[in-house]
Amino acid sequence: MTTTLHPSVERADLLIDLKRYEEARELLAQRLAEDPDDIRAWVELARSHLGDSPxxxxxxxxxERALALNAEDIGALLMYASALRVNGRFPETEGVLREAIRLAPDYWYTYARLADWLWRIRIxxxxxxxxxxxxxxDHDAALREADLIAQEAIRLGPEQVYAYEVAWLIADMSADGVVAARMDExxxxxxxxxxxxxARRTKSAATAPGVKAAEAATLYADALASTPDSAPMxxxxxxxSYRLLRGLRWLALLCLALAATGIDLFxxxxxxxxxxPLPLxxxxxxxxxMAAIWALGALLRYRRLRAGIRVNLHSLIRRLPWSRIVLGQAAWAMLCALLITQIPxxxxTIPLVLFWAGLAPALATMWFDRPKNA
Known part of the structure; x- marks a missing residue:
């Protein structure tokens, strides 16, 4: 499906990739003034206009001008289908894509595009x-029909990512997690x-039952090393990281419970x-x-965290108010525990008040702040 492009058209193609649509159109207008029968110039002109939806x-x-020159040009047919879609004529794209498949039955991309759009058209x-x-x-039948076409796209283009992306989307819409995971792989x-x-694979591993916060943070940190600009990651x-901070509150509450036990509060x-009073x-x-709890449960764990996770913890405390609230509750509970144990x-009566004062703020928000992690 490769063709030789005129230098002006080739430069315009690069400009479109850079989203410099106006500059691309100027070059294409000059080229079409020289040769109005350059199909590739018409196709690239259409692509430049599709870059700005208005x-x-x-x-x-x-x-349409490109197809008037050659109604069997595959590139023009594919661009025509895209133009039909953005102009509100989505159902008509099926016929155009099937015609492109008839003309080039071995071209994987047309199958992938048809599979991507067909189930939506049917729905x-x-x-x-x-x-x-x-x-x-109707929903299930549309997905089955699209999946057959997507599998043909994979057969024809086994090294093409887009074919697998379409197959993943269809599997996800069908709630077939096994196939979706295989497509991700x-x-x-x-x-x-x-x-x-x-992001999907990392989330699946990080949210699996039994995965601790530190392990989940490590999984996400590893993934971010590959895609540092990934918002989902x-x-x-x-x-x-927020789960780690919530864990500190549990340590403080455990210390508060030990303080109550030490003074036989109940x-x-x-x-x-x-x-x-208790002896000194x-x-x-x-x-x-208490010192052992914080040394093993907080300090040692923190030192074992990767540097990127530690940096993110500090960043999260600055960015997320609930992080500061959770840390404040942990500090308050710990202060109450120290007052209970260290004052003779x-x-x-007062230690009992301190115990409930340290416990109540955490209990009041412990479940409510659970989703406050983004």
Whole structure:
């Protein structure tokens, strides 16, 4: 499907890739003034107009001029289908694409494009026929029909990412997770830095049952190393980092529980509560398990995190108010735990107030702040 382009048309093609549509159109206008029968110039002119959606009618006119020169030109037919779609004539694209397949039955791209659009055309038709409701049987039939065409595209172009992208989309619409995962693997085999496929695979691994926050953060950090500008991956890393911060609050609440236990804050049947005030040695000893909890559960874990994750934690604290709230609750709970254990109380009334004061803010928001991770 490759053809030799005139130098002016080739430069215009590059300008369109750079989204410099006006400059491309100027070059193409000069070329068409020299040779109005240059089909490739007409096709590129249509592509430049498709780059600015308000100029879609001009794209349709340019493709019609190209097809008037050669009605069997595959590139012109494909561009004509795109122009029809943006001009609100989506159903007509099926006939154009099937004609292109008839003329070039071995060209993978036309099959992939038809599979990509056909199920949408069928669903739109079903909605129009059934009062804006899509019948389930029509939906499933449309996806099956499109999938057969997508598989033919893969057979003809086994190294073409777009063919697998279409097959993935159809599998996803069919809720076939096994096939969708297989298509993602094929996409990543061809393009290891494919943003969407990498994001989907990473999310699946990071959100699997039993995956801890640190492991999820590492998965997202690894993926971001391949696609550093990926917004989905950054959101995933933020979510995992936020889970790490929420874990600090649990450590503080555990220390608060140990403080309550150390002072025998709550009486139990058959047991005699410790006499107050507690000796200094006992009060200092109560600090040992708390220090161990923070050393093993926070400091050691933090030091084992990758540098990128640590940087993101600091960034998340600046960017996300809920991160600061969670850290504030952890600090407050820890302060209450220290006050309970280190002051030589002679009565348990104030320590009881401190216990509930440290616990209540966390309990009040613990479930509510769960989705505040992006």
């Amino acid at each position: 100029n879609a009618p001009e794209a349709l006119e340019a493709t 739109i038709s079903s909605a129009r026929t059934n009062g804006n409701e899509v019948r389930r049987e 094929a996409i990543l085999r061809l393009d290891p830095q494919h943003e969407q496929a990498l 950054q959101r995933g890393l933020d979510a995992a 009486a139990t049947d058959g047991d005699t509560q410790r006499h107050l 040695g006992q009060r200092l000893w109560d600090l040992v398990p 109380w002679t009565d348990r």
